[in-house]
Amino acid sequence: MDLSIVIPLLNERESLEELESRIRSVMEKEKYSYEILFIDDGSTDGSWDEILKLRSANPHVKGIRFVRNYGKSPALHCGFQMSKGHVVITMDADLQDSPEEIPALYRMIVHEGYDLVSGWKKKRHDPVLTKNIPSKLFNFVTSCLSGIRLHDMNCGLKAYKGELARHLEVFGEMHRFTPVLAKEAGYPKITEKEVLHSPRKHGKSKFGMSRFINGFLDLITLLFLSRFGKKPMHIFGLLGVMLFLIGFLFAAYLGFHKIYCVWNHIPARLITQRPSFYLSLTCIILGCMFFVAGFLGELILRNSPERNKYLIKETLA
Numbered sequence: 444m445d446l447s448i449v450i451p452l453l454n455e456r457e458s459l460e461e462l463e464s465r466i467r468s469v470m471e472k473e474k475y476s477y478e479i480l481f482i483d484d485g486s487t488d489g490s491w492d493e494i495l496k497l498r499s500a501n502p503h504v505k506g507i508r509f510v511r512n513y514g515k516s517p518a519l520h521c522g523f524q525m526s527k528g529h530v531v532i533t534m535d536a537d538l539q540d541s542p543e544e545i546p547a548l549y550r551m552i553v554h555e556g557y558d559l560v561s562g563w564k565k566k567r568h569d570p571v572l573t574k575n576i577p578s579k580l581f582n583f584v585t586s587c588l589s590g591i592r593l594h595d596m597n598c599g600l601k602a603y604k605g606e607l608a609r610h611l612e613v614f615g616e617m618h619r620f621t622p623v624l625a626k627e628a629g630y631p632k633i634t635e636k637e638v639l640h641s642p643r644k645h646g647k648s649k650f651g652m653s654r655f656i657n658g659f660l661d662l663i664t665l666l667f668l669s670r671f672g673k674k675p676m677h678i679f680g681l682l683g684v685m686l687f688l689i690g691f692l693f694a695a696y697l698g699f700h701k702i703y704c705v706w707n708h709i710p711a712r713l714i715t716q717r718p719s720f721y722l723s724l725t726c727i728i729l730g731c732m733f734f735v736a737g738f739l740g741e742l743i744l745r746n747s748p749e750r751n752k753y754l755i756k757e758t759l760a
Contacts, residue, residue: 446470446477446549447528447605451518452536454488458644463497463504465542470503473546479504481536482522485512491757498759506759516618523608525758529553531608535599541639548602548636558607558630559622561593562600564640585662589623593635596622600638604630616661623665675740679733687730693723 448466452459463479470477481494483506491508498504507521519533530552534540544562551560578597585596597619603611607630617624622633671678697714704711714720 444478444528445475446530446532446545447480447522447526447608448477448532448534448545449480449482449519449522449526449608450534450536451482451484451515451522452486452490453484453512454486454490455536456486456488456490456493458536458538459490459493459497462536462538462542463501466545467501467503469542469545475549477503478527480522480525481506482518483508484514484518485509494759504759506757508757514616514618516613516616519618519621520611520613523603523611523613526605526608529605531603531605533599533601533603538644539641540600541641544600544636544638545602548600551634551636552602552604556632557602557634558604558632559625559634560602561595561622561633561635562598562638563593563595563635564598565594565637566640581659584659585620585623588662588666589620589626591622591626591633593622593633595635596620598638615664617665620662620665623662673744675744676737679737679740683730683732683734683737685730686726686733690723690726690728690730693719693726697723 450462459481466477466479479501481497481504483491483494491506494504494506494508498506505525507518507525509518522533523531530549532545532548534542540562548560548562551557578595582594582596586592601621603621603625607625607628610628610630611621611624613621613624625631625633697717697720701711701714703709
């Protein structure tokens with residue numbers, strides 16, 4: 444199969460018929476073999492009924508329905524696992540991503556050999572203060588920290604090599620950082636393409652300003668996990684040993700100083716009356732705690748359950 448088009452959605456019933464029609468028109472024009480995977484993330488507006496209607500008219504339409512709202516990352520993960528295409532395209536269901544961009548993205552994966560192509564909405568039809576400026580800041584910081592130079596890391600319109608998409612584990616809210624996940628997974632050929640961004644026709648955005656705060660926290664988590672996720676003792680053990688040694692040296696100094704004063708009959712305060720004693724004690728305790736945390740991290744890593752188990756109510760295949 445040439446293409447799998449994965450579309451996560453939440454309460455986008457009014458957009459689905461037009462979106463499917465435009466995708467079908469592009470696929471038939473380019474003569475691609477394809478599938479459209481709608482992932483209904485707990486919609487309450489009848490979106491699943493619309494998907495069933497589209498399925499009856501177009502056998503290329505498939506779908507997954509979650510029993511409740513889990514979020515975009517679980518939706519993408521399930522869509523990736525269900526996909527069969529040589530190239531996987533992701534796009535939003537609100538008609539702001541243009542299906543007419545798909546052939547160019549497909550060719551960049553197949554003919555130019557990229558692992559991932561991210562859309563770049565250079566001209567955005569979003570509020571400047573609440574979306575455009577925060578998005579530019581977010582993308583700048585993310586690019587600096589991750590080393591991946593993309594103008595629009597969180598663009599919903601992306602093309603993936605099929606094997607990469609099915610290899611990715613998108614959990615939590617890591618859908619914003621699939622290029623970072625791809626790089627960490629061993630697929631470094633990542634680029635971007637300027638794409639058309641259309642105004643929203645129906646409904647309203649499901650994301651608020653909190654996504655930027657959460658995004659920065661998720662980025663820090665992702666960078667930490669990418670470096671120490673498979674070796675937690677390397678960070679926690681190192682911090683533990685350093686703090687323990689600092690505390691131990693402080694305590695040893697205080698002990699030797701006390702013995703020296705007693706031996707030479709020099710008046711000195713009790714050790715427990717000196718602030719440095721409590722600093723050394725705190726460092727020793729924290730060092731032990733960090734060291735134990737490293738051991739617990741290693742144990743959890745070796746016995747961790749699968750993180751992507753979601754309760755699916757229905758599946759169209």
